[in-house]
Amino acid sequence: MLINTSYTRKLDVRIRAWMREKAPIFLRWSVGIIFLWFGALKFFQGASPAEILAIETINLLTFGWFSDVFIINGLALWEVIVGIGLITGLFLREIILLLFLQMLGTLTPIFLFPNEVFVQVPFVLTLEGQYIVKNLVLMSAGVAIGGTLKDPK
Secondary structure, rough: OOOOOOOHHHHHHHHHHHHHHHHHHHHHHHHHHHHHHHHHHHHOOOOOOOOHHHHHHHHHHHHOOOOOHHHHHHHHHHHHHHHHHHOOOHHHHHHHHHHHHHHHHHHHHHHOOOOOOOOOOOOOOEEEEHHHOOHHHHHHHHHHHHHHOOOOO
C-alpha cells in the first residue's frame, strides 16, 4: 500500500477520476477490437477456432436453410459490424442489441452440443467451451457500455 500522505491521497483521487472518465471508451474500444478481430478471422476458412461449432449451431437453429459459407460470412460480417460500431461509437443502441443477440447465439452450443463444449460435463471445458464461456465477460461489458448511453431525446 502506498504511504498515506496528502500527496498520495490527492494522486489517488486524480487517478481514479481519470479512470472513471476513460473507462467507458477503453471498454468500448477493447470489446470492439475483440469483435472486429474475431469476426475478421471468420472470413478466412480455418482461421477461427469457433468456425465449425458456429456453423453446426446455426445450421441446427435454422434447420439447414443456409449454406456453410453464407453462415460463416454472415456471422463474420455481424461481428465486424459490432466491432466497428463499438470502436466508432456510432449507433450504439443498435450495436448493443446486435452484440447481445450474437452473444445469445454463442451460448446455445452449451445446450445443443455439450459433448463439444465439455470434456467432462459440467465443469471441464474444451477449448471451444472456454471460447464460449469467456463471452460472459463480453456480455458484462455490453451491459456496462449500454449503461453509459444517454437517454434518447
